[in-house]
Amino acid sequence: MTTMKVPPQKAPAVSASPRARAVRRFRRNRLAVAGSAVLAAVVLVSLLAPWIAGHPNAVDLDAVRQGPSGAHWFGTDTSGRDIFARTLHAGRVSLLVGLAAALGAVIVGTLFGAVSGLFGGVVDNVIMRIADIVMSFPTVVVILVLAGIVGPSVTVLIVAIGLTQWPVAGRVVRGVTLSLRDREYIQAAEASGANPWWLIRKHIVPAALAPVTVTGTLAVAQAIMLETTASFLGLGVRPPQASWGNMLNDAQNLTLIQTMPWLWIPPGIAIAVTVLAVNFVGDGLRDAVTPGGRT
Amino acid sequence: MAVYVIRRLLVNALVFLLISVGIFVLVRAAPGDPVRMMVDPEQMRGGGAAFIEAKRHELGLDRSVVVQYGHWLKGALHGDFGSSYVGHRPVSAVLGERVGPTLQLMGAALAIALVVSVALGVAAAVRRNTAVDYGATVLGLAAVSVPPFFLGIVGIYLFSLKWGVLPSAGMTTPGGGGPADQLRHLILPGLILAFVTAGPFTRYVRGGLVDELGADYVRTAEAKGASRARVVLRHALRNSLIPLITVVMYQIPQMLAGAVVIEQVFAWPGMGQLAVSSIEQHDYPVIVGFALYVAILVLLCNLIADVLYAVVDPRVSLR
Numbered sequence: 001m002t003t004m005k006v007p008p009q010k011a012p013a014v015s016a017s018p019r020a021r022a023v024r025r026f027r028r029n030r031l032a033v034a035g036s037a038v039l040a041a042v043v044l045v046s047l048l049a050p051w052i053a054g055h056p057n058a059v060d061l062d063a064v065r066q067g068p069s070g071a072h073w074f075g076t077d078t079s080g081r082d083i084f085a086r087t088l089h090a091g092r093v094s095l096l097v098g099l100a101a102a103l104g105a106v107i108v109g110t111l112f113g114a115v116s117g118l119f120g121g122v123v124d125n126v127i128m129r130i131a132d133i134v135m136s137f138p139t140v141v142v143i144l145v146l147a148g149i150v151g152p153s154v155t156v157l158i159v160a161i162g163l164t165q166w167p168v169a170g171r172v173v174r175g176v177t178l179s180l181r182d183r184e185y186i187q188a189a190e191a192s193g194a195n196p197w198w199l200i201r202k203h204i205v206p207a208a209l210a211p212v213t214v215t216g217t218l219a220v221a222q223a224i225m226l227e228t229t230a231s232f233l234g235l236g237v238r239p240p241q242a243s244w245g246n247m248l249n250d251a252q253n254l255t256l257i258q259t260m261p262w263l264w265i266p267p268g269i270a271i272a273v274t275v276l277a278v279n280f281v282g283d284g285l286r287d288a289v290t291p292g293g294r295t
Numbered sequence: 296m297a298v299y300v301i302r303r304l305l306v307n308a309l310v311f312l313l314i315s316v317g318i319f320v321l322v323r324a325a326p327g328d329p330v331r332m333m334v335d336p337e338q339m340r341g342g343g344a345a346f347i348e349a350k351r352h353e354l355g356l357d358r359s360v361v362v363q364y365g366h367w368l369k370g371a372l373h374g375d376f377g378s379s380y381v382g383h384r385p386v387s388a389v390l391g392e393r394v395g396p397t398l399q400l401m402g403a404a405l406a407i408a409l410v411v412s413v414a415l416g417v418a419a420a421v422r423r424n425t426a427v428d429y430g431a432t433v434l435g436l437a438a439v440s441v442p443p444f445f446l447g448i449v450g451i452y453l454f455s456l457k458w459g460v461l462p463s464a465g466m467t468t469p470g471g472g473g474p475a476d477q478l479r480h481l482i483l484p485g486l487i488l489a490f491v492t493a494g495p496f497t498r499y500v501r502g503g504l505v506d507e508l509g510a511d512y513v514r515t516a517e518a519k520g521a522s523r524a525r526v527v528l529r530h531a532l533r534n535s536l537i538p539l540i541t542v543v544m545y546q547i548p549q550m551l552a553g554a555v556v557i558e559q560v561f562a563w564p565g566m567g568q569l570a571v572s573s574i575e576q577h578d579y580p581v582i583v584g585f586a587l588y589v590a591i592l593v594l595l596c597n598l599i600a601d602v603l604y605a606v607v608d609p610r611v612s613l614r
Contacts, residue, residue: 031433133310136545136593138552141570145586148574149321225442229556232444233571248444252560254463257448258456268445276440283436 018289022210025288032284038277042270046091053085056242068262075262077250086242087266093243094274097157097227102219104162106212109169113208114200116170117177128174131167139164139226147235157236161223169215176208210289217282221275228271244271300602307594314590315371319364322579371587377580381573386584390566396466397565400557401550403481404488409543412493413536416500420508421527431497438494443487443553447560450483464562484561491553492546499542503535510534537608544600548593 016024026032045052063072064080074083116127143160150156180186186203194202230236231245239246244267251257251264358366370377376386419431455463462468462480507513508531516526555567562568566585573581605611 031429129306132597133593136548136597138548138589138593140552140555141548141586141589144555144570144574145318145582146321148570148582149579221440225439228442229444232442233556233559235571235574245442245444248442248448252448254451254456257452261452264445264448268442268448271445272437272441275442276436279436279440283432 018210022288026284029284029287031280032288035277035280035284038273039281042091042274042277043095045088046095049085049088049092053088054082056086056089057081057240058085065260067260074266075260077260077263078256083247083262083266086247087244087270090242090244090247090267091270091274093154093237093241094224094227094271097154097161097237098220098224098278101158101161101165101223101227102216104158105165105219105223106169106216108162109166109171109215110173110205110208110212111200112166113170113173113175114177114204115196117174117181118196118199118204124174127170131170134164135167137164139222140229143226143230144233144235147230152230152235152238154237157227157230161226165219165222168219169212172211172215173204173208176211177204180204180207214282214286214289217278217285221278221282224271224275224278244268296605300598303598303601307598311587311590311594315368315587316364318583318586319367320360322583323360323363376584376587379573379581380578381576381581386580389569389581390584390588393564393566393569396563397551397554397558397567399466400481400484400488400554400563400565401547403485404492404550404553405543405547407485407489408492408496411489412496413500413532415493416497417504417527417532419497419501420504423505428501431501435494435497438490438492438497442556443491444556444560446487446490447483447557450487451560454483466564484557484563488550488553488557492550495546496539496542499539500535503538504531507531507535537604540607541600541604544596544603547596548589551589551592 049056058081060072060076060080060082062080063069063076065078066072066076068075072082072084074087076082077086112127112131116124139161142164143157146160147153147156180203186199189199189203227236228243228245228248231243232249234246234249236245237243239250247267248264251260256263367377374387376390378385379389382389415431415434419428422428450461451463454461461483463483466477466480468476468480504527508527510531513526513531516530517523521530551567554563554565555570557563558565558567559571566588569581570585572578573585
C-alpha cells in the first residue's frame with residue numbers, strides 16, 4: 001500500500017458498476033441508512049455489554065424490584081438483577097442466533113437451489129416440492145414441537161430456524177442458476193470439464209451473492225423474531241441466561257405488568273428496534289440490487 | 296383438473312405419512328419419561344418400579360417403535376389419536392374442544408386484516424411514493440418487526456390495567472357475559488393478530504395493484520374516459536386481488552403460529568395454549584395430535600390455494 005492520497009474521482013454516470021450503482025441507491029434510501037446506523041449501535045452495545053454493564057445475573061439484594069435509578073438505569077427485577085445489564089447481554093444471544101440461523105439457512109438454500117437449477121428434472125422437482133412444503137409450515141410450530149420433544153436449547157433454535165428458512169434462498173439461487181445455465185461462459189466451463197461443484201463455487205455463488213445477501217438479511221430479522229418468540233414461550237433460551245424473549249416471559253403476570261413496567265418495556269423495545277432496523281436494511285438492499293429499484 | 300387434484304391429494308397423503316413417521320420417531324426418541332410425569336408421587340411409594348412397569352405396559356410403551364407406530368397409525372386413521380397422559384381423555388376430544396376458540400380468533404383477525412390491508416394497499420398503490428405509501432410500508436414492516444407478545448403486554452397494560460376498559464384474559468367473564476362480553480374479550484387478541492397478518496397482505500395488495508396499473512388495459516380504459524376510481528376499483532383491483540387469494544391460503548398456517556403466541560398472552564383457551572401447556576407436561580399424544588393437525592391444515596391450504604388460483608384465473612392451467 002502506498003500512502004499517496006487518491007483524489008476522489010467523480011463517478012461517470014454511464015460506466016458505474018452495478019455495485020457502485022447499488023451502493024448509491026442504498027445510500028439514497030433514508031430508511032435503510034437509518035436502519036444501518038441503529039443496527040450498528042445495537043451490535044456495538046451488545047458486543048461491549050460486559051464492559052458497559054454489569055453481570056446479567058448479579059443479584060443486588062439491597063435493590064430488589066426497584067424502578068429505574070442512577071445505580072440501575074432500567075431498574076431491577078424481582079430477584080434484584082439489573083435490567084440494563086440483562087437487556088444488553090440478551091442482545092448477544094439474539095444476534096448470535098439470528099446470524100447463525102440465517103447463515104445456515106442461506107448455505108443450505110444456496111446448495112439446494114444450485115443443485116436444483118443445475119440438474120433439473122426429477123431432482124429439481126423433488127427439491128422444489130420439499131421447499132414448498134417446508135416454506136408453508138409455520139416455523140413457530142416446528143420449533144414448538146422440536147423444542148418440546150428434544151428439549152429447548154439455543155442449538156435446537158438455530159437448527160430449527162435454519163431447516164425451515166432455507167427455501168427462500170433456495171428459490172432465489174435456483175432462479176439465478178437457471179438464468180446462468182444458458183450463458184456461454186458456463187457452457188464453456190462445462191465443455192472444459194468443470195464439475196457441478198466447481199460451477200457452484202466459481203460461477204453460481206458469485207452471481208447469486210447480491211440477491212442471497214438480501215434474503216439472508218431478511219432471514220436474520222425473521223430468525224431474531226423466532227428466537228424471541230420461542231424464548232417467550234419458554235421453548236428457547238433457558239433461564240437464567242437472559243434473552244429478550246424470556247425477560248418478557250418473566251414479566252408475564254398481571255401484577256408485574258402493572259407495577260413494574262421497566263421489566264418488560266426495555267426487552268420489548270429492543271426486539272422491535274433491532275428487527276425493524278434489520279428489515280429496513282434488508283428492504284433497502286433489495287431495492288438497491290434490484291435493477292430498476294423500487295416499483 | 297380432476298386428475299391434477301387427485302394426483303396432488305396422493306402426493307399430499309404420502310407427505311403426510313412421512314411427516315407422521317418423523318414426528319412419531321422424534322417423540323419416541325425424546326428424553327423425559329411420560330410415565331414418571333403422569334404418576335402421582337403418592338402411588339410411587341413402596342412398589343413404585345412395578346407400578347411404572349405396569350403403566351408402561353398399559354400404554355404400550357414397552358413394545359418396539361415400529362409396532363407402536365403401526366398401532367398408532369391404525370388408530371389415527373380411525374380418528375383415534377390415543378389418550379392424553381394428563382387428563383386421560385381422548386386426544387381428539389381434547390384437541391376438538393380447542394379448535395373452536397382458535398378458529399374464532401383467527402377468523403376475526405383474518406376479516407379485519409383483509410379489510411384494512413386492501414384499503415391501505417390501494418391507498419399506497421394509488422398514491423405511490425407519497426407519505427401515504429411510505430407510511431404503509433413502515434406500518435407493514437412494523438407489523439412483522441414488533442413482536443405480537445410485546446404488543447399483547449402493552450395492550451393489557453394500557454387497556455386492561457391502566458384504563459380498565461377491556462378484559463385481559465380468557466374468552467368470557469367467568470360466571471356470566473353475553474355476546475357483548477365475548478366481543479370485548481375478542482378485541483385485543485383479535486386486533487393484534489390482525490395487525491400481524493395485515494402487514495404482508497398490504498404489501499401484496501400494493502405490489503399487485505402497482506403492477507396492474509401499469510398494464511395496457513388500464514391505459515385503454517382511461518383513454519375511453521373511465522374515471523380514475525372506476526379504473527382502479529373495477530378494473531385493476533379485481534385483477535390484482537387474484538394472487539391475494541393464494542397468499543391468504545398460504546398465510547392461514549402462519550396465522551396459526553401467531554395465534555399460538557397470542558393465546559398464550561391472553562389465556563385464550565385455544566389449540567396454541569393447549570400445545571404449549573402439553574409440551575410443559577410432556578403430554579406426547581397431544582403434541583403429536585397437534586403437530587398432525589397443523590400438517591393437515593398446511594397441506595390442505597396449499598392444495599386449496601393451487602386449485603383456487605386456477606379457478607379464478609382462467610389463464611392458469613393445471614396439469
